[in-house]
Amino acid sequence: xxxxxxxxxxxxxxxxxxxxxxxxxxxxxxxxxxxxxxxxxxxxxxxxxxxxxxxxxxxxxxxxxxxxxxxxxxxxxxxxxxxxxxxxxxxxxxxxxxxxxxxxxxxxxxxxxxxxxxxxxxxxxxxxxxxxxxxxxxxxxxxxxxxxxxxxxxxxxxxxxxxxxxxxxxxxxxxxxxxxxxxxxxxxxxxxxxxxxxxxxxxxxxxxxxxxxxxxxxxxxxxxxxxxxxxxxxxxxxxxxxxxxxxxxxxxxxxxxxxxxxxxxxxxxxxxxxxxxxxxxxxxxxxxxxxxxxxxxxxxxxxxxxxxxxxxxxxxxxxxxxxxxxxxxxxxxxxxxxxxxxxxxxxxxxxxxxxxxxxxxxxxxxxxxxxxxxxxxxxxxxxxxxxxxxxxxxxxxxxxxxxxxxxxxxxxxxxxxxxxxxxxxxxxxxxxxxxxxxxxxxxxxxxxxxxxxxxxxxxxxxxxxxxxxxxxxxxxxxxxxxxxxxxxxxxxxxxxxxxxxxxxxxxxxxxxxxxxxxxxxxxxxxxxxxxxxxxxxxxxxxxxxxxxxxxxxxxxxxxxxxxxxxxxxxxxxxxxxxxxxxxxxxxxxxxxxxxxxxxxxxxxxxxxxxxxxxxxxxxxxxxxxxxxxxxxxxxxxxxxxxxxxxxxxxxxxxxxxxxxxxxxxxxxxxxxxxxxxxxxxxxxxxxxxxxxxxxxxxxxxxxxxxxxxxxxxxxxxxxxxxxxxxxxxxxxxxxxxxxxxxxxxxxxxxxxxxxxxxxxxxxxxxxxxxxxxxxxxxxxxxxxxxxxxxxxxxxxxxxxxxxxxxxxxxxxxxxxxxxxxxxxxxxxxxxxxxxxxxxxxxxxxxxxxxxxxxxxxxxxxxxxxxxxxxxxxxxxxxxxxxxxxxx
Amino acid sequence: xxxxxxxxxxxxxxxxxxxxxxxxxxxxxxxxxxxxxxxxxxxxxxxxxxxxxxxxxxxxxxxxxxxxxxxxxxxxxxxxxxxxxxxxxxxxxxxxxxxxxxxxxxxx
Numbered sequence: 001x002x003x004x005x006x007x008x009x010x011x012x013x014x015x016x017x018x019x020x021x022x023x024x025x026x027x028x029x030x031x032x033x034x035x036x037x038x039x040x041x042x043x044x045x046x047x048x049x050x051x052x053x054x055x056x057x058x059x060x061x062x063x064x065x066x067x068x069x070x071x072x073x074x075x076x077x078x079x080x081x082x083x084x085x086x087x088x089x090x091x092x093x094x095x096x097x098x099x100x101x102x103x104x105x106x107x108x109x110x111x112x113x114x115x116x117x118x119x120x121x122x123x124x125x126x127x128x129x130x131x132x133x134x135x136x137x138x139x140x141x142x143x144x145x146x147x148x149x150x151x152x153x154x155x156x157x158x159x160x161x162x163x164x165x166x167x168x169x170x171x172x173x174x175x176x177x178x179x180x181x182x183x184x185x186x187x188x189x190x191x192x193x194x195x196x197x198x199x200x201x202x203x204x205x206x207x208x209x210x211x212x213x214x215x216x217x218x219x220x221x222x223x224x225x226x227x228x229x230x231x232x233x234x235x236x237x238x239x240x241x242x243x244x245x246x247x248x249x250x251x252x253x254x255x256x257x258x259x260x261x262x263x264x265x266x267x268x269x270x271x272x273x274x275x276x277x278x279x280x281x282x283x284x285x286x287x288x289x290x291x292x293x294x295x296x297x298x299x300x301x302x303x304x305x306x307x308x309x310x311x312x313x314x315x316x317x318x319x320x321x322x323x324x325x326x327x328x329x330x331x332x333x334x335x336x337x338x339x340x341x342x343x344x345x346x347x348x349x350x351x352x353x354x355x356x357x358x359x360x361x362x363x364x365x366x367x368x369x370x371x372x373x374x375x376x377x378x379x380x381x382x383x384x385x386x387x388x389x390x391x392x393x394x395x396x397x398x399x400x401x402x403x404x405x406x407x408x409x410x411x412x413x414x415x416x417x418x419x420x421x422x423x424x425x426x427x428x429x430x431x432x433x434x435x436x437x438x439x440x441x442x443x444x445x446x447x448x449x450x451x452x453x454x455x456x457x458x459x460x461x462x463x464x465x466x467x468x469x470x471x472x473x474x475x476x477x478x479x480x481x482x483x484x485x486x487x488x489x490x491x492x493x494x495x496x497x498x499x500x501x502x503x504x505x506x507x508x509x510x511x512x513x514x515x516x517x518x519x520x521x522x523x524x525x526x527x528x529x530x531x532x533x534x535x536x537x538x539x540x541x542x543x544x545x546x547x548x549x550x551x552x553x554x555x556x557x558x559x560x561x562x563x564x565x566x567x568x569x570x571x572x573x574x575x576x577x578x579x580x581x582x583x584x585x586x587x588x589x590x591x592x593x594x595x596x597x598x599x600x601x602x603x604x605x606x607x608x609x610x611x612x613x614x615x616x617x618x619x620x621x622x623x624x625x626x627x628x629x630x631x632x633x634x635x636x637x638x639x640x641x642x643x644x645x646x647x648x649x650x651x652x653x654x655x656x657x658x659x660x661x662x663x664x665x666x667x668x669x670x671x672x673x674x675x676x677x678x679x680x681x682x683x684x685x686x687x688x689x690x691x692x693x694x695x696x697x698x699x700x701x702x703x704x705x706x707x708x709x710x711x712x713x714x715x716x717x718x719x720x721x722x723x724x725x726x727x728x729x730x731x732x733x734x735x736x737x738x739x740x741x742x743x744x745x746x747x748x749x750x751x752x753x754x755x756x757x758x759x760x761x762x763x764x765x766x767x768x769x770x771x772x773x774x775x776x777x778x779x780x781x782x783x784x785x786x787x788x789x790x791x792x793x794x795x796x797x798x799x800x801x802x803x804x805x806x807x808x809x810x811x812x813x814x815x816x817x818x819x820x821x822x823x824x825x826x827x828x829x830x831x832x833x834x835x836x837x838x839x840x841x842x843x844x845x846x847x848x849x850x851x852x853x854x855x856x857x858x859x860x861x862x863x864x865x866x867x868x869x870x871x872x873x874x875x876x877x878x879x880x881x882x883x884x885x886x887x
Numbered sequence: 888x889x890x891x892x893x894x895x896x897x898x899x900x901x902x903x904x905x906x907x908x909x910x911x912x913x914x915x916x917x918x919x920x921x922x923x924x925x926x927x928x929x930x931x932x933x934x935x936x937x938x939x940x941x942x943x944x945x946x947x948x949x950x951x952x953x954x955x956x957x958x959x960x961x962x963x964x965x966x967x968x969x970x971x972x973x974x975x976x977x978x979x980x981x982x983x984x985x986x987x988x989x990x991x992x993x994x995x
Contacts, residue, residue, distance in 0.1 A: 026963075027914055030913065030960065030962050038919075056933075
């Protein structure tokens with residue numbers, strides 16, 4: 001109880017200081033009165049009594065202070081006094097204070113924003129039950145030595161793994177899909193991204209549905225009545241959050257699906273834009289589900305707690321090798337490759353995120369160094385004041401503490417502003433970073449605030465301690481003498497500032513080089529030639545639902561009339577049809593055999609991207625015909641078995657030969673006459689994705705009777721192609737009002753879509769680098785101006801003794817540019833290292849790109865020269881008479 | 888200055904506690920009482936009295952409340968707490984040990 005009382009008392013004296021002081025005053029007044037009364041009783045006059053009582057009592061103010069010391073809150077008062085002092089000091093130089101606060105808020109804000117994203121995306125555990133036990137399992141082809149080693153899993157392999165291994169509690173699989181959703185009550189049709197997941201996937205992850213239930217094992221078998229689960233976003237958007245939708249039906253690809261459940265709002269796995277889930281086996285046959293050669297799925301496995309991950313994976317690996325040996329003719333991977341789930345989710349954003357985090361870290365450091373530099377300069381102007389206060393008895397600790405308080409105030413103000421900036425910056429990043437996973441986890445929380453508080457303390461220490469120490473370490477006498485009559489004073493402090501400046505320049509160069517490399521590869525990406533016309537082409541895709549367009553004739557009829565209608569539109573020069581537009585992504589690969597060379601090494605069978613095209617596809621996209629012919633109207637339903645190949649395929653698989661009129665057999669069975677095709681034409685290469693290498697490609701006749709349901713319409717127009725978007729859509733709606741259209745894009749838009757993230761990282765790093773460059777310029781200017789002011793007398797003497805103005809100019813310039821040169825050298829070496837580190841983010845750009853280095857060095861030199869020019873000019877125009885008189 | 892009221896360091900607390908052990912008193916009365924009992928040898932300076940009171944209260948050995956004096960004026964009355972009583976015993980014991988020891992040395 002006693003300590004409670006004591007704490008209470010302490011708190012009372014801290015927070016109710018006012019009333020406590022009043023009580024103390026009252027008590028002392030009472031004491032005085034009593035004393036007076038006593039004296040009057042003893043016979044003194046009232047006047048005398050009062051005077052004597054007061055004299056006896058002593059100085060009331062001092063007494064009050066002494067009594068208050070008993071409250072043991074002296075340190076609070078010290079801090080309050082320091083803060084008041086600091087504020088007063090900062091108010092005296094508002095320009096400096098505002099600059100420093102703005103710089104620090106930018107630096108701390110950017111750092112906090114990036115940290116918020118990094119923390120949410122890379123560091124927070126996944127929101128699943130026991131996420132450490134979850135692991136992704138991929139296949140791995142030994143022949144796959146390029147790019148990502150993680151190959152998708154074949155459904156047959158997945159089912160075998162699940163049935164025949166014991167190291168896992170369970171494993172689930174999924175693969176992406178999309179659906180045409182058509183409205184029951186005349187809502188607009190739309191295309192939505194969906195995922196087909198095995199029935200147990202949600203149990204593996206430990207996710208409970210928000211409404212209804214997940215899929216049952218019985219529903220996840222071939223040939224069952226179709227069911228679907230909605231994600232929360234889709235449930236809210238399309239059904240207004242009406243729970244009575246459970247058990248009702250929704251039309252996907254014109255087929256009724258029963259809705260069994262709704263997923264919770266936080267669930268955004270595997271991608272944020274997923275709207276629907278269907279069972280893994282949805283619409284598939286048992287034969288398809290047993291295939292080992294078609295690779296589509298991702299597998300999530302939960303390792304048993306009593307089994308080491310290594311053992312569990314090794315068991316699957318051994319099984320996979322047996323599956324591979326069982327059927328060597330098929331493309332079945334030899335190995336499996338595990339990957340932690342978090343790495344899988346953040347694949348592709350980890351490097352850019354860490355790079356940006358490093359970039360803001362550099363910027364923060366530069367900001368600190370700059371503030372440090374400014375503070376050293378301030379310290380120099382207050383040298384005399386500090387010395388005098390030291391002479392009057394202020395301890396060094398007190399002086400350092402006071403200077404540090406100023407820095408802490410600056411950094412804290414910067415940090416508070418920075419937190420606001422970070423809030424805005426984080427939201428901007430989350431919305432502008434295409435495909436950033438786990439954005440729902442991104443918010444300013446306790447950790448982030450703690451982090452920024454830590455950054456504030458750290459920056460204050462880094463920026464403040466050095467100047468504070470250096471400003472107070474002179475003994476009084478030298479300091480006073482130094483300022484009184486110095487001709488080339490402050491050498492040691494200038495030395496300190498030069499080191500700070502060198503570091504600043506080196507960091508800036510590293511940032512500039514990284515920004516330059518990223519920018520260059522971004523420009524390379526943006527100007528990529530897809531291999532087709534880039535102007536005046538409009539593309540849009542649609543998927544014909546199988547239930548309505550199951551028969552080839554139906555598809556032909558639809559497409560024929562659509563193309564005919566589109567071609568009739570005024571301004572349309574050409575309209576064609578294919579499975580995909582160039583640059584629109586990967587549409588699947590197929591292996592094939594060249595009958596003349598039927599033997600190939602295992603895992604090295606020729607393969608090519610699979611595309612379909614109609615006779616006008618190449619013309620509409622202006623893809624050049626190299627040899628032979630394009631399809632004609634006869635290469636259609638007649639099963640004419642013709643194929644067009646890309647130049648790359650001809651080069652790679654028919655080197656030095658004429659591939660025309662030769663045959664290729666698709667698949668692995670040489671004797672399969674139904675899949676034997678004659679090569680009738682060779683066309684130019686197109687990129688399947690910006691930033692990726694050209695793939696050997698095969699084009700099959702659209703509408704040849706194959707199962708293709710997904711089409712991309714390509715329309716070449718005269719004038720702005722986007723003007724044709726609505727008319728063409730109207731034609732589609734005129735034929736089938738329930739058919740949604742998606743990806744209405746021009747070719748530059750396709751390129752833009754796939755480079756939007758490169759654009760983001762390049763421009764952000766560039767922004768950080770630019771800021772750093774400005775900071776470094778300001779720092780250089782500050783140092784030189786300071787040096788020149790310090791050396792005015794010296795320069796005056798030099799000039800008086802006959803030094804030429806040019807000599808003085810050169811001397812100051814040399815002084816300023818030496819740290820720049822050293823910093824530049826260090827920065828270039830470090831920049832090369834960083835270039836190699838971020839190589840995976842570069843496209844068509846070498847880490848040692850000379851143009852980038854030259855441009856960045858040039859830029860830095862220009863800034864450095866500009867920053868040094870003004871002080872140097874001022875130095876050279878010193879009037880010797882005035883300089884010598886001013887003291 | 889050699890004034891007779893220069894108290895031995897640390898004994899003021901003991902004196903205050905002892906003075907308060909009989910009945911609650913206000914600051915002025917404490918000072919007067921000490922002066923009277925010691926036959927004017929010990930004069931408590933206000934400059935040390937109030938800080939000492941503050942300190943003792945913070946330690947939780949005495950507590951204070953506002954009450955009326957016999958003349959009808961409001962004054963702050965200090966009284967001993969249980970902890971203060973224990974502390975008084977402790978300090979008194981220490982003091983007698985110390986003074987006995989000093990006696991031994993001085994009178995030998």
